[in-house]
Amino acid sequence: MSLGRFTLQLAFLHEADKLKSILRHSRVTFADRRENDAEHSWHLALAVMILAEHAEPGLDRLRTLEMVLIHDLVEIDAGDTIAYASDTAKAAQAERERAAAERLFGLLPADQGSRLRALFEEFEQRRTREARFARALDRVQPILQNVHSHGAAWRANGVTAQMVRELNGPIIRDASPPLWERMDELITEAEANGCFPVRDSP
Amino acid sequence: MSLGRFTLQLAFLHEADKLKSILRHSRVTFADRRENDAEHSWHLALAVMILAEHAEPGLDRLRTLEMVLIHDLVEIDAGDTIAYASDTAKAAQAERERAAAERLFGLLPADQGSRLRALFEEFEQRRTREARFARALDRVQPILQNVHSHGAAWRANGVTAQMVRELNGPIIRDASPPLWERMDELITEAEANGCFPVRDSP
Numbered sequence: 432m433s434l435g436r437f438t439l440q441l442a443f444l445h446e447a448d449k450l451k452s453i454l455r456h457s458r459v460t461f462a463d464r465r466e467n468d469a470e471h472s473w474h475l476a477l478a479v480m481i482l483a484e485h486a487e488p489g490l491d492r493l494r495t496l497e498m499v500l501i502h503d504l505v506e507i508d509a510g511d512t513i514a515y516a517s518d519t520a521k522a523a524q525a526e527r528e529r530a531a532a533e534r535l536f537g538l539l540p541a542d543q544g545s546r547l548r549a550l551f552e553e554f555e556q557r558r559t560r561e562a563r564f565a566r567a568l569d570r571v572q573p574i575l576q577n578v579h580s581h582g583a584a585w586r587a588n589g590v591t592a593q594m595v596r597e598l599n600g601p602i603i604r605d606a607s608p609p610l611w612e613r614m615d616e617l618i619t620e621a622e623a624n625g626c627f628p629v630r631d632s633p
Numbered sequence: 634m635s636l637g638r639f640t641l642q643l644a645f646l647h648e649a650d651k652l653k654s655i656l657r658h659s660r661v662t663f664a665d666r667r668e669n670d671a672e673h674s675w676h677l678a679l680a681v682m683i684l685a686e687h688a689e690p691g692l693d694r695l696r697t698l699e700m701v702l703i704h705d706l707v708e709i710d711a712g713d714t715i716a717y718a719s720d721t722a723k724a725a726q727a728e729r730e731r732a733a734a735e736r737l738f739g740l741l742p743a744d745q746g747s748r749l750r751a752l753f754e755e756f757e758q759r760r761t762r763e764a765r766f767a768r769a770l771d772r773v774q775p776i777l778q779n780v781h782s783h784g785a786a787w788r789a790n791g792v793t794a795q796m797v798r799e800l801n802g803p804i805i806r807d808a809s810p811p812l813w814e815r816m817d818e819l820i821t822e823a824e825a826n827g828c829f830p831v832r833d834s835p
Contacts, residue, residue, distance in 0.1 A: 440683050445781060446752050447679055448662040451672045460650040470653045473675035477649055478701050481642050481745065493695040500678050543683065571666075579647060613639050 436540050443538040449507045454550035456513045456588065457572075460579050462558075468503040471572070475499045479567045485607045486564040493562040494550070501547055502554045502565065505531035514573070516591055539576060541574070557602075570599040570613060578617050580625030591630075592622045636637065638742050645740040651709045658715045658790065659774075662781050670705040670713070673774070675700045680770045687809045688766040696752070697763040701751055704756045716775070716800060717792055730757075759804075763769035769808035772801040773816060780819050784828030791831075794824045 453468040476499050483492050512524040532551055536544040553562045574595065577585050585595070595618055599626035604611035621627065655670040678701050685694050710733035714726040738746040739761050755764045776797065779787050787797070797820055806813035823829065 436686075437811075441777065441815075444676070444680055444683060445777065448676065448781075450675075451661045451668070452664045459653045460647065462654045466653070467672065469675045470669065470671035471653075473678070473702065474646070474650065476647055476675070476678060476698075480699055480702060481646060481741070484638075493698070496678075496681055496695070496698050500675065500682060500698075539683070555745065555780045563698065574803075575643065575651075579650075609639075613643075 437598075438539060439540050440539050440543070443535075446507070446535065446538055447504060452506060453503070453506045453511060455511050457576050457584050458580055460576060466576075468506055472500055472503055475565075475572060478572065479565065482568065482571075482607075483564075483609065485610050487560040487606070489560065490564060491561050495565050496631055498550050498554045498561060498565045499568070501550055502569070504535055505551065507531065508534060513588060514570070515588065515594060525555075557605075560606075563606040564600075566611065567603040570602050571610065574599065574614055574617065577626060578621050580620060581624070582628075585626060586628045589628050592618055635816050641740060641742050642745070644787070645737075648737065648740055649706060652706060655705070655708045655713060657713050659778050659786050660782055662778060668724055668778075669732060670708055674702055674705055675707065677704075677767075677774060680774060681767065684770065684773075684809075684812065685766075687812050689762040689808070691762065694768060697767050700752050700756045700763060700767045703752055704771070705735055707753065709733065710736060715790060716772070717790065717796060727757075759807075762808075762823050765804075766807040769805040769812065772804050773812065776801065776816055779828060782783070784827070784830075787828060788830050791830050794820055794829050 432548070435596070443590050450472070451467050451469040455468060455471055457466045457471070458464065459466045476496050477497055479492065479495050482521040483490055486495075505528040509524060509527035512520060514525070526559070532548055536548040538544070539547065553559055555562075556566055557563055573584065577583065584590070596615070599614070600611060603614055652674070653671040653682060654668050656667045657670060657673055659668045659673070660666065661668045661672070678698050680695065681697050681701055683695070685692055688697075709731040711729035712745060714722060718726070734750055738750040738753070740746070741749065755761055756767055757764075759765055760795050773785065779785065786792070798817070801816070805816055
Protein backbone atom coordinates (compact mmCIF):
# COMPACT_ATOMS: atom_id res chain seq x y z
CA MET A 432 0.00 0.00 0.00
CA SER A 433 2.69 2.43 1.11
CA LEU A 434 4.83 1.23 -1.78
CA GLY A 435 1.97 1.89 -4.20
CA ARG A 436 1.63 5.46 -2.93
CA PHE A 437 5.40 6.03 -3.19
CA THR A 438 5.42 4.81 -6.76
CA LEU A 439 2.64 7.21 -7.79
CA GLN A 440 4.08 10.11 -5.79
CA LEU A 441 7.59 9.71 -7.21
CA ALA A 442 6.19 9.39 -10.74
CA PHE A 443 4.31 12.67 -10.24
CA LEU A 444 7.42 14.43 -8.92
CA HIS A 445 9.35 13.10 -11.92
CA GLU A 446 6.74 14.41 -14.37
CA ALA A 447 6.70 17.77 -12.55
CA ASP A 448 10.39 18.20 -13.46
CA LYS A 449 9.13 19.23 -16.92
CA LEU A 450 8.00 22.58 -15.46
CA LYS A 451 11.70 23.57 -15.54
CA SER A 452 11.51 23.57 -19.34
CA ILE A 453 8.33 25.65 -19.75
CA LEU A 454 9.44 29.16 -20.68
CA ARG A 455 7.54 32.30 -19.75
CA HIS A 456 7.45 35.59 -21.63
CA SER A 457 9.23 37.27 -18.71
CA ARG A 458 13.00 37.37 -18.37
CA VAL A 459 15.31 36.51 -15.49
CA THR A 460 16.62 39.75 -13.96
CA PHE A 461 20.29 38.84 -13.65
CA ALA A 462 20.80 36.68 -16.76
CA ASP A 463 20.12 37.02 -20.47
CA ARG A 464 17.41 34.40 -20.82
CA ARG A 465 13.68 33.78 -20.39
CA GLU A 466 12.38 32.63 -17.03
CA ASN A 467 10.98 29.13 -16.62
CA ASP A 468 7.83 28.23 -14.72
CA ALA A 469 9.62 26.33 -11.95
CA GLU A 470 11.88 29.21 -10.91
CA HIS A 471 8.92 31.60 -11.28
CA SER A 472 6.88 29.41 -8.92
CA TRP A 473 9.70 29.46 -6.38
CA HIS A 474 10.02 33.24 -6.53
CA LEU A 475 6.27 33.59 -6.13
CA ALA A 476 6.28 31.33 -3.06
CA LEU A 477 9.09 33.43 -1.58
CA ALA A 478 7.00 36.55 -2.22
CA VAL A 479 4.06 34.96 -0.35
CA MET A 480 6.38 34.39 2.62
CA ILE A 481 7.75 37.93 2.57
CA LEU A 482 4.61 39.93 1.72
CA ALA A 483 1.92 37.96 3.61
CA GLU A 484 1.52 40.77 6.15
CA HIS A 485 -0.04 42.94 3.42
CA ALA A 486 -2.80 40.40 2.65
CA GLU A 487 -6.34 40.40 4.05
CA PRO A 488 -6.32 39.42 7.74
CA GLY A 489 -6.51 35.72 8.50
CA LEU A 490 -4.57 34.53 5.44
CA ASP A 491 -3.83 30.78 5.57
CA ARG A 492 -0.18 30.95 4.55
CA LEU A 493 0.22 27.19 4.10
CA ARG A 494 -2.66 26.95 1.63
CA THR A 495 -1.45 30.06 -0.20
CA LEU A 496 2.06 28.61 -0.54
CA GLU A 497 0.73 25.26 -1.74
CA MET A 498 -1.46 27.06 -4.27
CA VAL A 499 1.40 29.01 -5.84
CA LEU A 500 3.69 25.97 -5.85
CA ILE A 501 1.25 24.01 -8.04
CA HIS A 502 -0.52 26.82 -9.95
CA ASP A 503 1.57 26.54 -13.13
CA LEU A 504 1.92 22.75 -13.36
CA VAL A 505 -0.84 22.61 -15.98
CA GLU A 506 1.44 24.56 -18.32
CA ILE A 507 3.50 21.37 -18.71
CA ASP A 508 0.79 20.33 -21.17
CA ALA A 509 -0.88 23.66 -21.92
CA GLY A 510 2.08 26.03 -22.32
CA ASP A 511 2.26 29.68 -21.22
CA THR A 512 -0.07 32.44 -22.45
CA ILE A 513 0.86 36.07 -21.94
CA ALA A 514 -1.49 37.93 -19.55
CA TYR A 515 -2.27 40.41 -22.35
CA ALA A 516 -3.51 37.73 -24.79
CA SER A 517 -6.92 38.00 -26.50
CA ASP A 518 -10.05 36.59 -24.85
CA THR A 519 -10.21 33.87 -27.52
CA ALA A 520 -6.64 32.83 -26.82
CA LYS A 521 -7.34 32.82 -23.09
CA ALA A 522 -10.46 30.65 -23.48
CA ALA A 523 -8.53 28.08 -25.55
CA GLN A 524 -5.79 28.16 -22.91
CA ALA A 525 -8.32 27.54 -20.10
CA GLU A 526 -9.63 24.48 -21.96
CA ARG A 527 -6.11 23.08 -22.41
CA GLU A 528 -5.42 23.70 -18.71
CA ARG A 529 -8.49 21.77 -17.62
CA ALA A 530 -7.35 18.73 -19.59
CA ALA A 531 -3.82 19.14 -18.22
CA ALA A 532 -5.07 19.27 -14.61
CA GLU A 533 -6.97 16.05 -15.23
CA ARG A 534 -3.91 14.25 -16.56
CA LEU A 535 -1.23 15.63 -14.19
CA PHE A 536 -3.06 15.50 -10.87
CA GLY A 537 -4.44 12.15 -12.00
CA LEU A 538 -0.92 10.71 -11.68
CA LEU A 539 -1.16 11.00 -7.86
CA PRO A 540 -2.98 8.77 -5.36
CA ALA A 541 -6.66 9.76 -5.69
CA ASP A 542 -6.93 11.68 -2.38
CA GLN A 543 -3.88 13.81 -3.17
CA GLY A 544 -4.86 14.32 -6.78
CA SER A 545 -8.27 15.65 -5.73
CA ARG A 546 -6.73 17.96 -3.15
CA LEU A 547 -4.26 19.48 -5.62
CA ARG A 548 -6.90 19.77 -8.30
CA ALA A 549 -9.10 21.68 -5.82
CA LEU A 550 -6.18 23.98 -4.95
CA PHE A 551 -5.64 24.69 -8.64
CA GLU A 552 -9.36 25.45 -9.15
CA GLU A 553 -9.29 27.70 -6.08
CA PHE A 554 -6.40 29.68 -7.59
CA GLU A 555 -8.21 30.02 -10.92
CA GLN A 556 -11.53 31.10 -9.40
CA ARG A 557 -10.03 33.76 -7.12
CA ARG A 558 -12.89 33.57 -4.61
CA THR A 559 -10.96 33.00 -1.35
CA ARG A 560 -8.55 35.45 0.28
CA GLU A 561 -5.75 32.95 -0.30
CA ALA A 562 -6.49 32.75 -4.02
CA ARG A 563 -6.87 36.53 -4.27
CA PHE A 564 -3.46 37.04 -2.67
CA ALA A 565 -1.76 34.33 -4.74
CA ARG A 566 -3.19 35.75 -7.97
CA ALA A 567 -2.20 39.29 -6.97
CA LEU A 568 1.43 38.28 -6.38
CA ASP A 569 1.42 36.41 -9.68
CA ARG A 570 0.70 39.83 -11.24
CA VAL A 571 3.13 41.75 -9.03
CA GLN A 572 6.13 39.67 -10.06
CA PRO A 573 6.16 40.56 -13.79
CA ILE A 574 5.68 44.24 -12.93
CA LEU A 575 8.76 44.13 -10.70
CA GLN A 576 10.71 42.22 -13.34
CA ASN A 577 9.84 44.85 -15.93
CA VAL A 578 10.75 47.68 -13.57
CA HIS A 579 14.17 46.08 -13.04
CA SER A 580 14.78 45.38 -16.74
CA HIS A 581 13.78 48.83 -18.04
CA GLY A 582 10.47 47.37 -19.26
CA ALA A 583 12.05 44.64 -21.44
CA ALA A 584 8.90 42.48 -21.75
CA TRP A 585 6.56 45.50 -21.90
CA ARG A 586 8.47 47.05 -24.77
CA ALA A 587 8.92 43.73 -26.58
CA ASN A 588 5.17 43.05 -26.45
CA GLY A 589 3.83 46.60 -26.97
CA VAL A 590 2.33 46.76 -23.47
CA THR A 591 1.47 50.31 -22.32
CA ALA A 592 1.23 51.69 -18.77
CA GLN A 593 -2.53 51.92 -19.23
CA MET A 594 -2.73 48.22 -20.14
CA VAL A 595 -0.65 47.31 -17.09
CA ARG A 596 -2.91 49.34 -14.81
CA GLU A 597 -6.18 48.06 -16.33
CA LEU A 598 -5.17 44.42 -16.34
CA ASN A 599 -3.46 44.23 -12.96
CA GLY A 600 -4.97 47.01 -10.86
CA PRO A 601 -8.27 45.29 -10.03
CA ILE A 602 -6.63 41.95 -9.21
CA ILE A 603 -3.88 43.37 -7.01
CA ARG A 604 -6.08 46.00 -5.30
CA ASP A 605 -8.67 43.36 -4.53
CA ALA A 606 -6.10 41.39 -2.51
CA SER A 607 -4.16 44.28 -0.97
CA PRO A 608 -4.84 48.00 -1.51
CA PRO A 609 -1.43 49.05 -0.09
CA LEU A 610 0.34 46.60 -2.40
CA TRP A 611 -1.44 48.08 -5.42
CA GLU A 612 -0.64 51.61 -4.22
CA ARG A 613 3.05 50.67 -4.19
CA MET A 614 2.83 49.04 -7.65
CA ASP A 615 1.02 52.08 -9.02
CA GLU A 616 3.87 54.30 -7.82
CA LEU A 617 6.41 52.00 -9.46
CA ILE A 618 4.47 52.08 -12.75
CA THR A 619 4.44 55.89 -12.63
CA GLU A 620 8.20 55.92 -12.07
CA ALA A 621 8.61 53.42 -14.92
CA GLU A 622 6.66 55.77 -17.22
CA ALA A 623 8.97 58.64 -16.31
CA ASN A 624 11.98 56.40 -16.97
CA GLY A 625 10.90 55.34 -20.46
CA CYS A 626 10.15 51.70 -19.61
CA PHE A 627 7.08 51.59 -21.91
CA PRO A 628 6.93 51.43 -25.71
CA VAL A 629 7.01 54.82 -27.44
CA ARG A 630 3.57 55.68 -28.82
CA ASP A 631 3.07 56.19 -32.57
CA SER A 632 2.10 59.79 -33.32
CA PRO A 633 -1.59 60.03 -34.27
CA MET B 634 6.31 52.69 8.01
CA SER B 635 4.48 50.37 5.63
CA LEU B 636 6.32 52.02 2.72
CA GLY B 637 9.65 51.46 4.46
CA ARG B 638 8.87 47.77 4.89
CA PHE B 639 7.76 47.45 1.26
CA THR B 640 11.00 49.00 0.06
CA LEU B 641 13.11 46.54 2.06
CA GLN B 642 10.91 43.57 1.17
CA LEU B 643 10.93 44.32 -2.56
CA ALA B 644 14.70 44.87 -2.50
CA PHE B 645 15.13 41.44 -0.87
CA LEU B 646 12.88 39.76 -3.46
CA HIS B 647 14.89 41.47 -6.21
CA GLU B 648 18.20 40.25 -4.78
CA ALA B 649 16.73 36.74 -4.39
CA ASP B 650 16.27 36.64 -8.18
CA LYS B 651 19.99 35.84 -8.36
CA LEU B 652 19.27 32.31 -7.09
CA LYS B 653 18.06 31.57 -10.64
CA SER B 654 21.65 31.90 -11.82
CA ILE B 655 23.32 29.68 -9.21
CA LEU B 656 24.00 26.35 -10.90
CA ARG B 657 24.03 23.01 -9.10
CA HIS B 658 26.01 19.92 -9.99
CA SER B 659 22.77 18.10 -10.75
CA ARG B 660 21.09 18.19 -14.13
CA VAL B 661 17.50 18.91 -15.16
CA THR B 662 15.81 15.65 -16.15
CA PHE B 663 14.13 16.77 -19.37
CA ALA B 664 16.70 19.24 -20.75
CA ASP B 665 20.41 19.17 -21.48
CA ARG B 666 21.57 21.64 -18.84
CA ARG B 667 22.47 21.97 -15.16
CA GLU B 668 19.76 22.75 -12.65
CA ASN B 669 19.69 26.10 -10.87
CA ASP B 670 19.00 26.62 -7.18
CA ALA B 671 15.65 28.37 -7.68
CA GLU B 672 14.06 25.55 -9.66
CA HIS B 673 15.62 23.02 -7.28
CA SER B 674 14.03 24.85 -4.32
CA TRP B 675 10.65 24.75 -6.05
CA HIS B 676 10.93 21.02 -6.76
CA LEU B 677 11.93 20.40 -3.15
CA ALA B 678 8.93 22.36 -1.87
CA LEU B 679 6.66 20.32 -4.14
CA ALA B 680 8.24 17.14 -2.72
CA VAL B 681 7.45 18.37 0.82
CA MET B 682 3.80 18.80 -0.21
CA ILE B 683 3.58 15.37 -1.83
CA LEU B 684 5.64 13.27 0.59
CA ALA B 685 4.75 14.88 3.95
CA GLU B 686 2.69 11.83 4.96
CA HIS B 687 5.93 9.82 5.23
CA ALA B 688 7.50 12.24 7.77
CA GLU B 689 7.51 11.89 11.56
CA PRO B 690 3.98 12.51 12.95
CA GLY B 691 3.13 16.12 13.75
CA LEU B 692 5.17 17.71 10.96
CA ASP B 693 4.56 21.47 10.67
CA ARG B 694 4.18 21.62 6.90
CA LEU B 695 4.21 25.42 6.71
CA ARG B 696 7.54 25.72 8.52
CA THR B 697 9.00 22.88 6.46
CA LEU B 698 7.94 24.57 3.22
CA GLU B 699 9.33 27.91 4.32
CA MET B 700 12.60 26.23 5.28
CA VAL B 701 13.14 24.60 1.90
CA LEU B 702 12.12 27.77 0.05
CA ILE B 703 14.92 29.77 1.71
CA HIS B 704 17.52 27.04 2.40
CA ASP B 705 19.70 27.75 -0.64
CA LEU B 706 19.54 31.57 -0.70
CA VAL B 707 22.98 31.78 0.93
CA GLU B 708 24.43 30.18 -2.19
CA ILE B 709 23.85 33.53 -3.96
CA ASP B 710 27.07 34.62 -2.23
CA ALA B 711 28.58 31.27 -1.26
CA GLY B 712 28.01 29.13 -4.37
CA ASP B 713 27.14 25.43 -4.49
CA THR B 714 29.31 22.65 -3.03
CA ILE B 715 28.72 19.04 -4.03
CA ALA B 716 27.46 16.83 -1.17
CA TYR B 717 30.52 14.56 -1.70
CA ALA B 718 33.07 17.39 -1.18
CA SER B 719 35.94 17.04 1.34
CA ASP B 720 35.45 18.08 4.98
CA THR B 721 37.82 21.04 4.44
CA ALA B 722 35.80 22.25 1.47
CA LYS B 723 32.60 21.85 3.47
CA ALA B 724 33.97 23.86 6.43
CA ALA B 725 35.01 26.74 4.15
CA GLN B 726 31.57 26.58 2.54
CA ALA B 727 29.85 26.77 5.94
CA GLU B 728 31.85 29.91 6.80
CA ARG B 729 30.89 31.57 3.49
CA GLU B 730 27.26 30.65 4.11
CA ARG B 731 27.24 32.26 7.55
CA ALA B 732 28.46 35.55 6.06
CA ALA B 733 25.93 35.25 3.23
CA ALA B 734 23.04 34.69 5.66
CA GLU B 735 24.09 37.83 7.52
CA ARG B 736 24.08 39.93 4.37
CA LEU B 737 21.02 38.52 2.61
CA PHE B 738 18.58 38.21 5.50
CA GLY B 739 19.92 41.58 6.68
CA LEU B 740 18.23 43.19 3.66
CA LEU B 741 14.81 42.52 5.21
CA PRO B 742 13.00 44.39 8.00
CA ALA B 743 14.72 43.22 11.21
CA ASP B 744 11.87 40.99 12.47
CA GLN B 745 11.61 39.14 9.17
CA GLY B 746 15.36 38.90 8.74
CA SER B 747 15.70 37.26 12.16
CA ARG B 748 12.90 34.83 11.43
CA LEU B 749 14.39 33.71 8.11
CA ARG B 750 17.85 33.50 9.58
CA ALA B 751 16.48 31.24 12.35
CA LEU B 752 14.76 29.05 9.72
CA PHE B 753 18.04 28.72 7.83
CA GLU B 754 19.92 27.77 11.03
CA GLU B 755 17.19 25.25 11.86
CA PHE B 756 17.65 23.62 8.45
CA GLU B 757 21.42 23.46 8.90
CA GLN B 758 21.29 22.04 12.44
CA ARG B 759 18.78 19.30 11.59
CA ARG B 760 17.47 19.06 15.17
CA THR B 761 13.71 19.45 14.60
CA ARG B 762 11.49 17.01 12.74
CA GLU B 763 10.84 19.73 10.14
CA ALA B 764 14.56 20.23 9.50
CA ARG B 765 15.17 16.47 9.42
CA PHE B 766 12.47 16.03 6.78
CA ALA B 767 13.60 19.03 4.73
CA ARG B 768 17.21 17.82 4.76
CA ALA B 769 16.15 14.28 3.87
CA LEU B 770 14.21 15.44 0.81
CA ASP B 771 17.16 17.61 -0.20
CA ARG B 772 19.10 14.31 -0.41
CA VAL B 773 16.28 12.35 -2.05
CA GLN B 774 16.01 14.70 -5.00
CA PRO B 775 19.52 14.17 -6.44
CA ILE B 776 19.13 10.40 -6.02
CA LEU B 777 15.92 10.50 -8.08
CA GLN B 778 17.54 12.77 -10.68
CA ASN B 779 20.43 10.33 -11.01
CA VAL B 780 18.10 7.37 -11.27
CA HIS B 781 16.24 9.12 -14.11
CA SER B 782 19.41 10.19 -15.94
CA HIS B 783 21.20 6.82 -15.79
CA GLY B 784 23.46 8.19 -13.04
CA ALA B 785 24.73 11.19 -15.04
CA ALA B 786 26.04 13.17 -12.01
CA TRP B 787 27.20 10.02 -10.17
CA ARG B 788 29.25 8.87 -13.13
CA ALA B 789 30.59 12.38 -13.88
CA ASN B 790 31.78 12.79 -10.29
CA GLY B 791 32.98 9.25 -9.57
CA VAL B 792 30.29 8.65 -6.93
CA THR B 793 29.76 4.97 -6.05
CA ALA B 794 26.64 3.26 -4.69
CA GLN B 795 28.45 2.83 -1.38
CA MET B 796 29.13 6.58 -1.17
CA VAL B 797 25.48 7.35 -1.92
CA ARG B 798 24.31 4.96 0.81
CA GLU B 799 26.83 6.16 3.42
CA LEU B 800 26.24 9.84 2.83
CA ASN B 801 22.46 9.83 2.44
CA GLY B 802 21.26 6.76 4.35
CA PRO B 803 21.58 8.21 7.88
CA ILE B 804 20.00 11.55 6.94
CA ILE B 805 17.05 10.11 5.03
CA ARG B 806 16.43 7.20 7.44
CA ASP B 807 16.49 9.59 10.38
CA ALA B 808 13.55 11.54 8.89
CA SER B 809 11.60 8.65 7.38
CA PRO B 810 12.58 4.94 7.47
CA PRO B 811 10.08 3.99 4.72
CA LEU B 812 11.44 6.74 2.46
CA TRP B 813 14.99 5.42 2.89
CA GLU B 814 13.80 1.87 2.27
CA ARG B 815 12.37 3.03 -1.06
CA MET B 816 15.57 4.96 -1.94
CA ASP B 817 17.69 1.95 -1.03
CA GLU B 818 15.67 -0.19 -3.45
CA LEU B 819 16.12 2.40 -6.19
CA ILE B 820 19.90 2.50 -5.57
CA THR B 821 20.02 -1.30 -5.83
CA GLU B 822 18.13 -1.13 -9.14
CA ALA B 823 20.49 1.64 -10.31
CA GLU B 824 23.48 -0.61 -9.54
CA ALA B 825 21.96 -3.40 -11.61
CA ASN B 826 21.33 -0.93 -14.44
CA GLY B 827 24.92 0.39 -14.58
CA CYS B 828 24.18 3.89 -13.25
CA PHE B 829 27.41 4.01 -11.23
CA PRO B 830 30.99 4.50 -12.42
CA VAL B 831 32.77 1.31 -13.46
CA ARG B 832 35.39 0.36 -10.87
CA ASP B 833 39.06 0.14 -11.89
CA SER B 834 40.31 -3.42 -11.60
CA PRO B 835 42.64 -3.83 -8.59
